[in-house]
Amino acid sequence: MIIGICDDNLDEQKKVSDICRGILTEQEKDFEIIKFSTGQQLIDYCNNDENNEIDLLFLDIELGQMNGIDIKDRIIKSDKIWRISFVSGYNEYVYDAYSIKTIGFILKPAYKEQIKKMINIVIDEKEENKVDRWAAGTVSDGNGKMSEAAF
Numbered sequence: 001m002i003i004g005i006c007d008d009n010l011d012e013q014k015k016v017s018d019i020c021r022g023i024l025t026e027q028e029k030d031f032e033i034i035k036f037s038t039g040q041q042l043i044d045y046c047n048n049d050e051n052n053e054i055d056l057l058f059l060d061i062e063l064g065q066m067n068g069i070d071i072k073d074r075i076i077k078s079d080k081i082w083r084i085s086f087v088s089g090y091n092e093y094v095y096d097a098y099s100i101k102t103i104g105f106i107l108k109p110a111y112k113e114q115i116k117k118m119i120n121i122v123i124d125e126k127e128e129n130k131v132d133r134w135a136a137g138t139v140s141d142g143n144g145k146m147s148e149a150a151f
Helices: 010-026 039-046 068-075 091-097 112-135
Strands: 002-006 032-036 054-059 081-088 102-107 138-140 146-148
Touching: 002 010, 002 039, 010 032, 010 112, 032 039, 039 054, 039 068, 054 068, 054 112, 068 081, 068 091, 081 091, 081 112, 091 102, 102 112
Parallel strands: 002 032, 002 054, 054 081, 081 102
Antiparallel strands: 138 146
16 A cells, blocks of 8 residues: 655654554555655656555645645546545635545544544555456456456
């Protein structure tokens, strides 16, 4: 699982990262955490075809020069982001935050149970997606490459 964290507050970024690391270690999941301190870094990541898909992006609203809502609108069609959970101290943006990829809005300070809920949603979705692909007659080689299954 790849987790992305986009927050210009490095203390908040570290807190969310530490919580994710603890949850995924407890669940014995392989994981990688990618941190972005600006919205432009995230946009650049999404525009690079060589980068892997981020399974869950924790995205702040107030990011200095860029707004998390605007960033979401710019990356919404990217195949580099599976799901987004906003983490912000500004609840007035909750309705603007939602999109087809948004699964939650966590008010700062973020707590373990809130983050765990978002991680588990994505884990469940990814597992369901594997089953759906298998049932449709395609299987993954474990590296994201699909092939036809013989029945």
